[in-house]
Amino acid sequence: MALFARYRIGMSRVLVLLLIVVLLFNGSYWDQNNWIVGDIAAVIGLTLISIASVGRLWCNLYIVGYKNRELLSTGPYSMSRNPLYFFSAVGAVGIGLVSESLLLTGLIATLFAIVYPRVIRAEETHLRKVHGASFDAYAARVPRFWPRWSALQEPEQWTVYPREFRNHLSDVLWFVWAAAMLLLIGSLHARGILPVLWWMP
Template structure:
């Protein structure tokens, strides 16, 4: 089910958002390269469990974004999406991006770096979400207000889940979304590779991160 009717104008996020995301990723990677995990000194098992949890969350985030894209690809802002992932949270793409990103940074086997990621994500994307909500409220008017009244902004309420019997997927934007989610797997693999390579080469650490 979809509500409202708009146009097919391209309303993709401005490039600045992606540059900020890249900057934060570079910052986190830089911290990772000049530090070492303190959890490995306390418990190697705990450190590896943290990394394994990160891989699970990265996969969930990637699959969740694919699920969202099957609804949103070519349809976002054209109609008001209220089914599937959009029936349990108003911002499922941001939610699954957060889950996937958190999974990637957990591969550092630290707590400090994931907390830094979560704080940066909340500060920046909280503002982005509020702006998008203002746009949707103006574009879809009362339809969006009724939707907002019953569906949570970010954390899913799975008791609200509904899905249509059929849904039309636009192949080109959906294919692009598949390329985008591949970065979750690539990032996790890169972090694991750097971890092993750093130990092999004996890179010095400036500080210990827990």
């Protein structure tokens, strides 16, 4: 689990690529049986991906350049100790819904619920060692995962590290790229360019 915590971004990208490979030959069950369900799922999915992308961009604005220097407790980090993971969960569910597979969406949500709490606990153990009582005080007032929106505190100004921030933009955009790939695959299925080998509800 410590290995996953350290390489979670790279491993998440690998899982998404594997997912796309699987979906290359998967057709939407709902397109064949009740297209309205599939279309509504895709619209909700794209909405969640938009929220996740903006949310992760917001988090990166605060954390990039500060992560290993100080304990963040402002901006999105005043509402949740792990807002990046929260928005990642929103984006992951969004990707499942864009695939128009409720089964796949449920599987993604379940995997996230099983793996990421352990990753979060491992990271918090590290933060507690580094920041001691400051982290304990922070943990006592800020929820671990689900944001408490009413607790938002933001400064009038914040120093951004442009080069580091730019290097992290791909961390935000991969949800969008994955959704675009799923939409392209759906279009290729509809035109008969890619064969459909199975139908996933």
